[in-house]
Amino acid sequence: MTIYYVNSTTGSDGNNGTNQTSAFATLSKVESLKLKPGDSVLLAKGSVFNEQFDIKYSGTESAPIKIGSYGTGSTPVIHSNGDGIHSLYASNIVIENLKISNIGGAGIYGGSVTNWTVRNVDIAKTGMSESAGAVTFRSSTNVTVESSKISDVKGDGFWIEKVAGVKLLNNTVTSANGSTADAVQMNDSSNILIKGNHLDQTDASSPKGVIALVRPTNAVVEDNVLTGGGFGISAQAGKTVAIRDNDISGFHGYSWSFAVGLGDQGNARDYDISGNHIHDGAWGVAVSGPIGASYTRTNIKVHDNTFDDLSQAALKVDRPASGSFYNNTIESGTTATSISPSITDAHTFTVSGNHTVANVETTLASADTKVAAATTTTEVAADAAVVAVHDNLKIFTDNGEAHRGNLLENDTSDNDTLVLRRFGDESVGKHGLTLTGDYGVIHVDREGNYAYTLDETKLPSHDGHVSESFSYGVDDGNSHHSDGDTLTVYIHMDGLVS
Structure with missing residues (x-):
């Protein structure tokens, strides 16, 4: 097990590369080696490499080959006219703590690979030809991407095709641009977990959406914040799909825009859509399909979700389907269902136990309080922890005064102390x-209080709505435990602009 060091500034390909004072200078030198299981390749912080890095050899499950960084300073960067990191057939690889930017193709490309982990990698400005995702895996097995950031890329944020075993955990994708770009595009894949990600297509030039799952099998999409795009989650054809506990908002631009859509591109079976907060968009859950197609839509359960500020209905069913819509919370002013009469008459899609509330935010805050109280009662012996929850500010009218709220009201800490640190x-x-955003100025203090003052001169000159997001971090007062989430400001311009 050998550690190889690479330093673009002080290294030389005439060195042996086995310590920091005799580092290699280029990635191509590393490619000329026959890496073995357990070997590591560490790139010096502050280094810039203007070349594609090809990974040709494999590790083992107990001794993977690792690509990472060392030293102090800025994260090492890979630039390339091709891909950033490229591999075919290699297995048991870990890539971490790097930056990949200004890439012609994919930031990371893996074809027919097995057991790959990508963590804490920053990928920006990739796919100049729009032909690749920032992270692309094809015909592979067991791929995990976690705690990584993708921003301002042409093409999809993630392009995953024919992969068995996919985990996308706690990543951020902002502005995956291009005529066919989604934050996540996943085709013909199975055993999928998409959890804890923040995917924001609000400012993307793409007319598409946030997550596109094409023919998934055994997929779970949970605890994500999904913002913007023409749609939130499109899982049009698949089987055994759970979409739960996500915050989905800002999906608009088309008469058909939806938070969750299924049944349009093939058979859909055994979907559980629950616990989501779906708001500030057009349709909520759309069960639909092309006229004349013989697709089946069976056992579709939509329950325990919250719907508000939708221009269309919380549920749309306009093609034959079997399922149920129950125990959902719908804010007054939002239409509950739009179900074709023939489906209603067939009694194949039941509606029961839903309730309307005057103010969803009050209801959600009350529910959070009950959950926190129950957790404290049943888990007294648990370690102290901090949990941050996504916040929303909705602006319908403006008189020039600040719009106020508190970021910490719906966050929890086991020691009952919360401090806004970032x-x-x-x-x-x-x-x-005090920070200046896209559409206004916001001031926050350590107690979590905020005051957002809208600048109407920055608003587009049309009706509709826009949004902007601010990330924040909290801890328990002594920095032993911390968490972070996002405040999203929704500005409904009807009546605000002339």
């Missing part, structure tokens, strides 16, 4: 912090 990319000092 907002955006900056620390929150004792006098608070």
Whole structure:
């Protein structure tokens, strides 16, 4: 098990590469080696490599080959006219703590690979030809991408095709651009977990959406924040799909825009859609399909979701389907269902136990309080922890005064102490912090109080709505436990602009 060091500034390909003072200079030198299981290739922080890195050899499950970084300073960067990191047939690979940017193809490309983990990798400005996803895996097995960031890329954020065993965990994708781009495009894959990600297509030039699952089998999409795009989750044909506990908003632009859609491109069977907060868009859950197609849609359960601020209905069923819509919460002013009369008469899609509330935010806050109280009662012996929950500010009218709220009201800490430490990319000092956003100015303090003042001169000159998001971080007062989430500001411009 050998560690090879690569330093683009002080290294030389005439060195042996086995310690920091005799580092290689190029990635091509590493490619000339026959890497063995357990070997590591570490790139010096501050280094810039203008070349594609090909991984040709495999590790083992107990001794993977690792690609990472060492030293102090800025994260090492890979630039390339081709892919950033490229591999065919290699197995048991770990890639971590790198930056890949200004790439002609994919940031990371793996074809027919097995047991890959990508973590804490920053990928930006890839796919100049729009022909590749920032992270692309094809015909592979057991791929995990976690705690990584993808931003301002042409093409999809993730392109996953024919992969058995996919985990996308706690990643951020912002602005996957292009005429056919989604934040996540996943085709003909199985055993899928998409969890804890923040996927934001609000400012993307793509007319498409956030997550496109094409013919998935055994998929779970949970605890994600999905914003913007023409749709939230399109899982049009698949089997055994669970979509739960996500915050889905800002999906609009088309008469058909939906938070969750299925049944349009093939048979859909055994879907469980539950616990989601679906808001600020057009349709909620759309069970639909092309006229004349003989697709089947069976055992579709839509329950325990919250719907508000939708221009269309919470549920649309306009093609033959079997399932149920029950125990959902719908804010007054949002239409509950739009179901074709023939389906209603056939009694194949039942509606029961749903309830209407005047204010969803109040209901959600009450539910969070009950959950926190129950957790405290049943888990007294658990370690102290901090849990941050996504926040929303909705602006329907404006008189020039600040719109106020508190980021910490729906967050929890086992020691009952919460402090706002970070907002955006900056620390929150004792006098608070003021940031200028896309459409206004926001001030926050350590207690979580915020005041957002809208700047109407920055709004587009049309009706509709826009949004912007601010990330934030909290801890328990002594920094032993921390968490983070996002405040999203929704601005309904009807009546605000002339």
